[in-house]
Amino acid sequence: MMHSSLSHEWVLLIFFHGILLMCMSSCLKSATVPAIANETDRLALLDFKNRITQDPLQIMSSWNDSIHFCNWLGVTCGPSSKRVMVLNLTTKKLSGSIPPSIGNLTYLTRIDLRNNSFYGEIPQEVGRLLRLQYLNLWSNSFGGKVPANLSYCTQLRVLAVTYNNLIGQIPNHLSTLSKLEFLGLDVNNLIGHIPAWIGNFSSLYALGLSRNNFQGSIPSELGRLTGLKYFQLYGNYLSGTIPPPIYNISSIYYFSVAQNRLHGSLPPDIGLTLPNLQIFYCGLNNFTGPIPASLSNASQLQDLSISGNGLIGTIPHNLARLQGLVTLYSGGNRLGYGKDGDLNFLSFLANCTSLKTLDLSYNYFGGVLPNSIANLSTQLQYLYFAVNMIRGDIPIGIGNLVNLELLGLSDNYLGGTLPDVLGKLQKLKELYLNDNKFSGPIPSSFGNFTAMIMLSMAKNRFEGNIPLSLGNCQNLLYLNISSNNFTGTIPKQVIGLSSLSISLDMSHNFLIGALPFEVGNLIHLSWLDLSNNRLSGEIPTTLETCLSLEHLYLEGNSFQGAIPQSLKMLRGLEQIDLSQNNFSGNIPKFLGKLVSLRHLNISYNDLEGEVPSEGIFANTSEISIFGNNKLCGGVQELHLPTCTRKNPHSSKKFLACTQNKLLKSTNGFSENHLIGSGSFGSVYKGVLSKNGAIVAVKVLNLQQKGASKSFINECNALRSIRHRNLLKVISACSSIDREGNDFKSLIFEFMCNGSLDQWLHPKNDVQHQSKRLRFIQRLNIAVDVAYALEYLHHHCETPIVHCDLKPSNILLDEDMVAHVGDFGLANFLFEASNNPSKSQTLSIGLKGSIGYIPPEYGMGGQVSTLGDIYSYGILLLEMFIGKRPIDEMFKDGLSIHKFTTMTLPEHVMNIVDPSMFFVEDEEDIYDDIEEITIIEEDPRVNVSSRIKECLISVFQIGLSCSKASPDERMPTNVVVNEMNAIRDTFLKSKKKNEPE
Template sequence: MCMSSCLKSTTVPVFANETDHLALLDFKNRITQDPLQIMSSWNNSYHFCNWLGVTCGPSNKRVMVLNLKTKKLSGSIPPSIGNLTYLTGINLENNSFYGEIPQEVGRLLHLQHLNLSWNSISGQIPTNLSYCSQLRVLDATYNNLIGPIPRHLSSLSKLVKLELAVNNLTRNIPAWIGNFSSLHSLSLARNNFQGSIPIELGRLPGLGFFQLSLNYLSGTIPPQIYNISSIYFFSVTLNRLHGSLPPDVGLTLPNLQQFYCAANSFTGPIPLSFSNASQLQILSLTRNGITGTVPQNLASLQGMVSLYFEENRLGYGKDGDLNFLSFLANCTSLKVLCFGFNYFGGLLPNSIANLSTQLNTLTMAGNMIRGDIPFGIGNLFNLNLLVLNGNYLGGTLPHVLGKLQKLNELYLNNNKFSGPIPSSLGNLTTLTKLYMEENRFEGKIPLSLGNLQNLLLLNLCCNNLIGTIPKQVIGLSSLSISLDMSHNFLIGALPFEVGNLIHLTELDLSNNRLLGKIPTTLESCLSLERLYLEGNSFQGAIPQSLEKLRGLEEIDLSRNNFSGNIPKFLIKLVALKHLNISYNNLEGKVPSEGIFANGSEISIFGNNKLCGGVQELLLPTCTRKTPASSRKLHALKIVIPITGMVIFVLVLLYFFPTCFIVRNSRERSLTTSSFEDRKLRVSYAELLKSTNGFSENNLIGSGSFGSVYKGVLSENGAIVAIKVLNLQQKGASKSFITECNALRSIRHRNLLKIISACSSIDHEGKDFKSLIFEFMCNGSLEQWLHSKNDEQHQSKRLRFIQRLNIAVNVACALEYLHRHCQTPIVHCDLKPSNILLDEDMVAHVGDFGLVNFLFEASNNPSKSQSLSVGLKGSIGYIPPEYGMGGQVSTLGDIYSYGILLLEMFIGKRPIDEMFKDGLSIHKFVAMASLEHVMDIVDPSMFFEEDEENANDDIGERQIIKEDPYVHVSSRIKECLISVFQIGLLCSKTSPDERIPTNVVVNEMNAIRDKFLKLEKENRRRRG
């Protein structure tokens, strides 16, 4: 007993300093999570100098270093840490500490290193930190710090590393940072700093690491910074900087290893002097306005690893633009080469085969590259990502693509590839995404695609594929993002193996020739959110098995042969947002619950035996069925009157032909064959009734060839727009035929949908021709851009994002007409009054009375010959070459689009009275400098803010009302500049200088995506 007590007393440590001991225990008490049990060693069984993470001085036994890096700890930093007065280093990196940095840290006069990075620390940087005069390293990267960098920190004269990246610090970057003459690492990225980069930062002679990315900095980069020869890492990505890169940048920064200037507004060429920075490994200039070509002398940088030149204006759209690829073969360490979304033209050179075999990323989307893919591409066997979409590449795919067995993603979409899909693609077993849509592939879907057991997404949409759907492909259980085989010529039944798609989110088999019943195995696809089967010949009842797919948000079963009643389980799909079952053979009562309670979320047109439903559907009231015995009793009463009516109708048909008994074979082909897939047939009498005798109250617009009326068809209650041709007007009949021929074969979400046509005689015996369209409840873009100043129209104001969405919609419609119709179509009359807006403000291009069909004369569709030439279009939107007798081309539509784009964002018509004496809308915008772009925009787009912005900082809504530009200049100006640049490029006088539709679509989508990303980030910062 005595022996054990004596032993115990000798193991109890004698604490050298009780102050340090108590401070550490207080720190321990603040720890709320400790999964690695680090704090278990902090007990009285050991001297605190032996606790994990604690280092003491050898003689005085005072705590000198507290190092708990990456220990998965959670908790707050106590004020008592200021009692550890001998501390020289604190490292809490990569934990989950929260709360504020205590002011008591300022009592640590010996502190040299403070690393709080990768935590959740909030509040402001304490001003008392300035008393830590020995501090050399301050790293608080990846936290939630707010406010400005305190002025008091300017006294930290020994600081060599200041890293405050990824916080919410605000205001300007302090100029006094330039006084830290010993600083060699400065990182302030991903904050909310604004204003210009202080010129004083150029006084940091030893600076090596310079990072200001992801802020809101504007202006130019001070040239003094380019003269800091010690810089090896330079990054100002994602700011609002502009100007050109200095020609001698590679000479003044000889130690440069990584240079990032992406996502700004830099212009001018790529400096040739980069080749003098012999250690350069990464050069990133993505998303700027860089022009010219890629310098061939970059090939001298044999240590180059990554080149990022995407989304600029490099290239001239001509042969030889890609010659630089031949020289880059000398860069034997090259792993990443990205030059998508530029203006590179010409053939893809065979020299691509000589690029570094270490290359893992090659992107060249959204250019004007034509010709075949060289067979030598098979040499790049380490490729993980190959992006070729949005070009003019054609021919058949080389089978050597199957050699790229490390590919994860392959983008071949939006080109002109033809021939069969090579079976060798089945060798790409690591592939996760395969995009092949919108080409001209033909033949059957190769069975070998079923070998792609890691595939998450497969898109074969909009090709000429035939045959049945291989069960090996439809049964790929790895597919989870999307499977799209729509708009092909696939036949047969949907294989039962579709049930293997248990992880799939989207299935699109629309617009094929599939038939039979939907297999019950589809019920296994429990992750399905979007199901598109429209435009096929599926039959039978809508399967009850779909009831199990509780996550379905969109279902489109329209234009099939489904029959029977609307199943009640559709009411129970609480996630369902849109249901389209139009143009089937459904019958019975339409439910009024669930999704059916909102008529705007469902579409049921073309099912003539439906009744009931909510009032806005305008369906007839359901009647009770007559019992069988009663039907027998009244049989004679029914048969006799019906017989009489049939005889009466036959007499009428003999003497008075209806709308669809037309008088010549040409018109018959237009009204029946042209719209053979439209189930609705409408007579003149029906149109007369639906418009109240073509009442002026129903008139919603008029044009050069006729008037448009709003009508309600009695057959199904559909609200439609009825375009009645004024046949007295010269060219009206031809316009009717042209529009019918155009609309018979085109179908796109951003084109106005035609329902039917009527060619007959009216009640006065005169010729009558009309087209019946889907009604657009928000009218035309013209009405919104140039609304009247009366009370009725004062609410018609389009916000910036709405205009941006409409611009993208119209560009997509044009791209479809120009590039994806069997015969390219030129609209010839693109203007605001021909752009209609639906209830969701989605734009639909209409009025195809002046279209031209093009026959390809070369590989360049923009050079196609037209069936007819002449002055086509509306004044202000007509391209100059048409006025000089030039041929109609797709580039003419591009000109009209460019004018439309400028009009949408400055709010002035191209024929406005201000545009005279040689001043055009194009010149007016071109004359505005980048700094004064806000002076020419339409201010009305900034006055109406969403309710979600009601609590913006510093009373933002009130500021907008007083001066809208105070707010938008920081959030929208950059996007507006990009929009105007696209508009100016499209409306160039010379057709050869205009950009093609696919580039327009890519650019406009990029602008919108950037804006939405900024908006999302802005909301996130507001909390």
């Protein structure tokens, strides 16, 4: 035994002696290693610098040989080794790629490049950084796959690549990262299943996999992460139930599985097993059963979102124990029984003294609003009761909720008169009372709503005069008091509210008298509806200043006189209804020149003379002239008697220019060549005699205020930009005509396929109905437009904000390539100032178009590139849904954004435009081996599951871009990368499934 023991000791002695000799040898050699190693680090850093393509803050200027690289900005070295240990360049506005040579910085322990614009793939050579503990690439544009070689970085504790464009599955090699504490892969394009081996990361405290394309079930192995605090899986395609072991991770405080396909019931003891829960989001799934009463045991709970499921029962009374509760979203379920007492729980919620948001909308709550509503938290800002079965009066105690910003009571059975105390809610911005049974007058205290922007009271039984005090609401963007019993005249204080920009609807009442001249103050208004009242007199000429007007409804009144010539100034009009009035005289010819006009109803008046045949009058399906027995002429389809012809004296004025070829090319700017019109001029199709080239000629209407300035600004912007997806300007002309008047024009490249609007919303005739955009065509156009915006926002010498992005301003060439242009109604390329102190507030010419205007513009916010992103988001939704954002279905608080949100992802195919899948030739149908979804039971309509996945991704981008808060919108460069990734994924999967 002693011999054996001594032998063992000797072996150990020899072993450690050998180690000691090797260490000594290493120390002797180390005298020559640092210089070589340091040079390796320096060269690797210089290679990194050379890959930087954009550096607006001049960060890389410090990376030069005048100082040691350890003192370069963002570089930290070890105190003795002088080897690079930390590379920290967070939020430096850098753009570029990471070179493979980063793998030579072998002493790196920390890399932090978050909040920049790095792109390309994450190099596999990162796997050589064996000391790496922290890798944060959050919010960039990296593509490709997650490097499998990261598995060699066994010391890694933080891996964060959220907000990038990574694709593919999570590599199984990463299962070796046993020390991982933070894993953030959110907001990418990752696919496949969530790996079960993540459950082996015993040190993990944060797991973020949200907003990817993960499918399948949630692995039960994740229940082994006993130290997990942050658990985020929302916005995927996960199905099945939540494994019970996960509900037993008592350390979790952030739990989000919203927007998936999960089902089952929430466990009754969830509040006991997750006592540290602070945030719980499980909305927009398929959960059923009651709301667990045990949630009251999670005493730290602040945000609870369970909306958009199939939950039943009521709100548990004991949730009142959650004194820190800030938000409770429970809308879109099956809560309530439609009976008295359904809302008794409100009296208990009074104990939740931090509550700011309470959403009970779209449920089955019945009974009356209890008086205990007065005891709810005075911190309450958003209170939603819309679309329930609530009856009775509004309790007077509601006046105690002095911090309310939104009160939604629409679509119930509420009645009685409105209490004056509502006027105490002076912070209200949105008030929805429509579709109830309210009666009596509008309280004069409504004049206290100086912060109000949205007021809807339609479809009730209100009566009396419209109170003058509403004129105090000088931030109002939307006012709807239609379908009530209001009498008296229209107060000039209300009709003159210049803040109104979305809609003013007073239709279907009993209003009398003339339309006040103050209507001319509505210079930003898009929608004016005064129809079906008892108004009289002539239309005031001041209406001509309402340059943003797109919808004008005056039918069913007693207006008289001629249709005013002043309306010709309203080039943006899309719908006009003047029917059932007493208008007389001729039909003005300018109506045929309003190129945006889609519907004109002048029936049942006393009009006479010749009906024009140009413009909208050429299509009988778009006009209605019945009940005017003195009309003649017009197109043959009208079957009117022939007019008696006279020899009219021609008063057409021909313009002279240094550019005389413009006259010849457009036949003297004849009406037959008119193809478009905008706020500051008209556009004509022309053929140049020199080379036969077809062009578009925009002639400025210099009588219009601001036209000359717009010409100068437009020239300044267009002369410095060149891009495949921007409309090409060929030339400009500034001259004097034969009468000595100024003449200005711009000559553009002609787009033979017209505007995107004509393809998305074809007219009701055979010629236009044949226009259909396929799915891939829409995807290509969306990418083209994104490229155009990226160029305007990031690659011009001075950033340019378009300010009026919409389908009519996107033109298509012979190859269906999209070009963002200025042929639309209010299009103007705005040059953003380099002076950050200069307020970039909106002017009339930059206002944009209703439906596409970002909310901050309507409230006087500054013009920014994020405003264009909002318009792009709305455009995306419109392109793939096929509905305009101002479609009749979007009303009473429902927008195209909310509509899309409510349907994703489960019901996405219920909202898409089926015409993009409609094919006449069977050879055009994709040969997919995947599951086929049939739309509208038409055998010619085929949609593969891969198209469905692409559509969901497109809609998610549209929703991200069109968020109300500018700070939450997706940056332009990220939009381009995301849209490209979607298209690439689609094309690759299509190619894969095509037969060889």
